[in-house]
Amino acid sequence: VQLVESGGGLVQPGGSLRLSCAASGFTFSLYAMTWVRQAPGKGLEWVSAINSNDGSTTYADSVKGRFSISRDNAKRTVYLQMNSLKPEDTAVYYCAKYAGSRRPRWTLLQYDYRGQGTQVTVSS
Numbered sequence: 001v002q003l004v005e006s007g008g009g010l011v012q013p014g015g016s017l018r019l020s021c022a023a024s025g026f027t028f029s030l031y032a033m034t035w036v037r038q039a040p041g042k043g044l045e046w047v048s049a050i051n052s053n054d055g056s057t058t059y060a061d062s063v064k065g066r067f068s069i070s071r072d073n074a075k076r077t078v079y080l081q082m083n084s085l086k087p088e089d090t091a092v093y094y095c096a097k098y099a100g101s102r103r104p105r106w107t108l109l110q111y112d113y114r115g116q117g118t119q120v121t122v123s124s
Contacts, residue, residue, distance in 0.1 A: 001024075001113040003115035009120070011121070013087060014085065018082070021095030032052050032101055033052075033078040046108040047093070055071070057069050063082075068083075
């Protein structure tokens with residue numbers, strides 16, 4: 001399994017970025033995917049998830065209404081569109097694969113594979 005994130009960078013507050021995660025080594029269309037992040041000096045924070053069976057999406061309260069997760073099964077890629085970025089969104093963003101077609105109900109950080117991450121810095 002390989003997950004490779006891209007699209008991070010430096011952006012001003014209020015700006016937008018689109019992260020991509022290219023997947024290989026497994027049948028992408030069968031598994032739920034998630035984005036998590038880790039800010040400097042803090043623990044991992046779950047951000048968003050998308051199921052494979054119905055494409056349903058869920059978001060952390062901290063990003064709801066600003067971020068949007070999507071997937072393209074033909075391209076084996078999951079995306080995270082981030083709008084209205086805030087300095088507190090500064091973190092390393094990781095995409096990860098869940099073990100099933102739906103995200104876990106409670107253990108949102110219980111994924112089985114994770115990429116190397118891409119840095120997002122929101123600063124003026």
